[in-house]
Amino acid sequence: MRRLIIPLLVLLSLGACKQASEGGVMARAVPERADDFVFENDLVAGRFYGEALEGNPTSPGIDIWVKKPGALVADEWYKGALEDPDYYHHDHGGKDCYKVAVSLGGGASAPLICDTLRYPATNYRSYEILEQKPSKVVFVLHYPEWEAVPGIQVTLDKKVTVRPGTYFCEVEDCYVFSGSETLTVAAGINRHPTQQTIENEMCGSDRYAIWEKASDQSIEPENGMLGVAVIMKGAHWAGASTDGLHGLCTKQIHSGETLRYKFGSCWSKGNIKTCESWFETVNKQ
Helix, strand or coil: CCCCCCHHHCCCCCHHHHHHHCCCEEEEEEEHHEEEEEEECCCCCECCCHHCCCCCCCCCEEEEEEEEECCCHHHHHHHHHHCCCCHHHCCCCEECCCCCCCCCCCEEEEEEEEEEEECCCHHHHHHEEEEEEEEEEEEEEEEEEEEECCCCCEEEEEEEEECCCEEEEEEEEEEEEEEEEEEEEEEEEEEECCCEEEEEEEEEEEEEEEEEECCCCCCCCCCCCCCCEEEEECCEEEEEECCEEEEEEEEEEEECCEEEEEEEEEECCCCCCCCCHHHHHCCCC
């Protein structure tokens, strides 16, 4: 299923955990947890869903993990989850208290056709780790061809760069498609209208940011607030989706053209404690 570029990264060993905690960034496939692909720096963490989780859900969405600034924690959390599947839903200096479901989650993208997001038919199916060093980690997730609408076939290679000391990750999406000269693609964040979590939100010409309560408190209560944002310089449009589920930034692209944007998040139990501070951080990008 996956190309293994750095074999040691898929092992949950004490040595691997020690190596990760000493660096500023990490990313790896997690075959021991339903083919997740996790990424992390000293401020943020998250994961993409893999093949073993398809149907539960099949979603390109980014699952945001909140954490306090400092050490890398993902390997420790996954190790704990081997004995307690809900380990990382409990607070160990951070947690997973974010609801993705079938959505863009905390900053994924998808074609937007006739006001509807056309998600990949599968979760990511293969990956490459292009670069791994203390100053950055770069990986690519491959989503195989799917039919966005009848007559339009699409594939996606999602390249993500994670650097230390920032709340934002950089994305370079390459959509290759047939059946249309151009395609409108939207990057966005889940507004969780069903849970009604949003306390404040901000929309600019090329960015969308929210300040919300934890959207997944099914395992334990969480009183910290989450900031989530997406930024697409040169966006053709930004705003809430017609169904209200997402805050979006969109751009029209040609097949093979690189779509660049950033996604980011924070936790009020870390260094960014108010929506004003979060929105100021977003606007500095």
